[in-house]
Amino acid sequence: MAYNNVNFMRLLSEESSHSTVSSDSCEYYQTEIFDQLPSIQASRPEQSRQACEDYQGGSEAGEEVSHDSRGPKVKASTQPLRNLVMCIQGRRGVRDRRKMQISNIGFWESWRRSQSINRKRVWAQMGGTLSGLLPWQHTLHAIEGRFGVGVKAYFVFLRYLVYLNLLHCALIGGFVLGPTAFYGRGKNSEPLTFGGDDSVLDFFQGSGYLDRSPVFFGFYTPGSLNLQCLNTPLLYLTGILTILFLSLILVVRRTTVGYKHTWMLGKRHSMNVSYKIFCGWDFTIQDPPAAALKHSFIRNDLKLFLEEQSFSLREAQRTLGQRVRLYLLRFVLNLLVLTLLGGAFSLIYFATKTSQDERDHYWLVRLVIHYLPPITISFVNLLLPHIFRKISSFEDYSFTVQVNTLLVRSIFLKLASLGIYLFFIFTTIELNQQKNHFHCRENLFGREMYKLCIFNFLCTFCNAFLLNYPRKLLQEKYPSSLLAWLWRKQHFLIPFNVLDLVYSQTVCWVGVYYCPLLPLIGAVTLMATFYIQKFTVLRCCVAEQRMFRGSSSSVLFHFMLMLGLLMAAATLGFNLYEQEVTTGKNMSSCGPFGNGESVFNVTGVCVDSLPSPAQSTLRYLASAAFALPLILAEIILLTSYVSRGRANQKAIERLKDMLVMICAFPLQSSSDKRFLVKQHTTVLRRLRNPPRVRSAAIKEDVPLNH
Amino acid sequence: MGTTASQLGKDMLSEYQELTFLTKQEILLAHKRFTELLTKDEKDLPNTRVSEERILTLPELKSNPFRKRICHVFSTSEYKDGSLTFEDFLDLLSAFSDSATLEIKSHYAFRIFDFDDDGTLDCGDLEKLVNCLTGETDDTRLTTEEMRQLISNILEESDIDKDGTVNLSEFQHVISRSPDFVSSFKIVL
Secondary structure, eight states: OHHHHHHHHHHHHHHTTTSSGGGSOGGGGGSHHHHHSHHHHHHHHHHHHHHHHHHHTTOSHHHHHHHHOHHHHHHHTTSOGGGSSSOHHHHHHHHHHHHHHHHHSOHHHHHHHHHHHHHHHHHHHHHHHHHHHSTTHHHHHHHHHHHHHHHHHHHHHHHHHHHHHHHHHHHHIIIIIHHHHHHOOOTTOOOOOOOTTOOTTHHHHTOTHHHHSTTSGGGOOOOSOBOSSSBHHHHHHHHHHHHHHHHHHHHHHHHHHHHIIIIITOSTTOOHHHHHHHTOSOTTOOOHHHHHHHHHHHHHHHHHHHHHHHHHHHHHTOOHHHHHHHHHHHHHHHHHHHHHHHHHHHHHHHHHHHHTOOOOOOHHHHHHHHTHHHHHHHHHHHHHHHHHHHHHHHTTOOHHHHHHHHHHHHHHHHHHHHHHHHHHHHHHHHHHHHHSOOSOHHHHHHHHHHHHHHHHHHHHHHIIIIIIHHHHHHHHHOTTSHHHHHHOOOBOOHHHHHHHHHHHHHHHHHHTTTOTTHHHHHHHHHHHHHHHHHHIIIIIOBOOSSOOOHHHHHHHHHHHHHHHHHHHHHHHHHHHHHHHHHHTTSOOOOSSSOTTOOHHHHHHHHHHTSOHHHHHHHHHHHSHHHHHHHHHHHHHHHHHHHHHHHHHHHHHHHHHHHHHHHHTHHHHOOHHHHHHHHHHHHHHHHHHHHHHHHHHHHHHHOOSOO | OOOBTTOOOHHHHHHHHHHSSOOHHHHHHHHHHHHHHSOTGGGGSBTOOBOHHHHTTSHHHHTOTTHHHHHHHHOOOTTOSOOBOHHHHHHHHHHTSTTOOHHHHHHHHHHHHOTTOSSEEOHHHHHHHHHHHHOSSTTTSOOHHHHHHHHHHHHHHHOTTOSSSEEHHHHHHHHHTOTTHHHHSOOOO
């Protein structure tokens, strides 16, 4: 025992020569508390490495060290071996010792432990197999290897959207397609055939053949399943609402999870630079060019940060006159931005108006006119962000703010132009319908969404194969030509690409009521988009200049998605409400809600058929008398959560203060702390004496190697 | 218990599975890659060491600016020459694997960044670290003034006890709040 202690002392004094505690008696180190202190765990790598090296050298010292420090052993017996910070030989030693322990603890305990280990292993294996089943794992790895975490985040987001759309497809299949296929449609519906004046063009316009097909709302006339509470209209409505609610839950969950990671931990000890340094290198990078790129990323990022710091210094030193001039300039520029946005919106309005014109033209002209609104929207969205970028460079913001304002303006432009378009389309369709009573209004609306979706995909396709790829080829063939120099290198701009995805998903949500197969179309186009973007990234791009942090950007992505979803829900709600108001004058008689039924009265009919207690309960739930207690309860719940959050915030602050103390412990160890630890030791020793003798006896028998 | 380098016994395989974070396939792949680094004669010897130069020819490590440090940290060689046995190699892959815990990863990251092996990150370590990150050549380095500003920033943020160095617990504290670390501190064969 004496030898062990001496040995242990030697190791400790080697490693903690900078600390003031090494002069104490050795019992001091043998306590559990001391071992669990972060400062001691901080110095353990040295110890365990020492242990490994000694072990390799054939001496028994390493073995003895971990035996003597009882803390890790006690802790270790619950911790999986692989979690120990030591080399494999060291872990082997620990395992052998644990085996000896197991033989002492009796059959039942040992069986239980080995079972739990086996169970864990099976779980881990199952997890591994399942994650191996996820599609595109390999592609993501390759992309990550060449472009780092940021671009991968985009592709993960894309994959998430594919999953979401497939889920929607399943719901649509269950609630809408299934009942329709099983119970048939109304008797007066003619069979679906491709003929007459249908043409291939219809697939792009969403008219003719497609108009009669299951793609659109009008197909789903009420079928033979016609119970009071189980009929096709009701199922249709349930399906669509489920989709919207489920998406809301999923997206909110993803956003909050990311948000918690990024912001909840408070800003008092902001760790921005330290992250950049300590977590800066992406160890997954294998390509030398990618590594060079990463070097320049980090360099630019650091320089940017330092520049920003000196910028804020400069900002603080601005005189009043300069400040007034700057604000005036910003005001004017913001007005300019607003004017541009207004111009863009009116352009969209005219395009929409023109496209609703039902005159006969040559087919190509007709196609172009049909696609005029999507073309305008895309054109505006392509052009304006670049103008915004130029504008924001005059505003004398710091670089990060510049990029953020650009992003916010672009988001606003994209979603607002979609919203404006929807609004105009709605009003023009209304007008059209009043002029000439022709078929289904919902189909017309669905058709517009269908066109937007298709056009968005065509844009991605053309962008990749008609713009980026030729550009890359040109650069490879004639690297010195003027044109190649003008176009320079192609970057993969994550924010704009994500905006595209969010936009198409929003279109999908808005249109799902009018065009139930839109999720399927969305899923297919997204899958194709995945491969197209993969091609673009791997073949045509050098990575983007600005580094994007995986976590914070994915929060931003999901937040944008949530905005899109809210917009979709608002549009749908508005449309249905408007329909209810106008229904009296102008009954639309297509789709599931034919002959006098509407979205609002199908549920009413169902409720009326229920037994009276259930009916009155439901009526109470829907009344204002119930709303008041509900709101009160929500307020109470919210208040309690807010106060709990505040309390937690305070606790976090206090813990941060304690953290400062604990991290400072090795240097500030005062005598009273030592005294406490000593007291604790003596108590422990009195309790532990018998088992310790036994463990020493066991140790004698432990063979070193086997 | 020696491993003959050319094949891997079944019991060794399960032992390695128990002792590392690697799956069976990963261990087999690691073994295959490791034996490719050996010469003909060495293949029959147990516990052969592969020198640092030959380890660094692996594409997974080749473009990593910390490659020498990684070898040095995971090497159990007495001569501190950075040479690795197969088990050291497994150790390396285990720490860098997908399933290794944050604690393990941050621990090894700290040791990799601790260039002078003294148990803390001081100004010298930080300067070397930043130079590794930005590139080693003269025109890619930060200027002295920038470096000074940067290091004072780092210390201001993460040196909680204000002793002028970053110790392991402070380091782990920083790392634990970075959600990106686990996903980027990864080497998969």
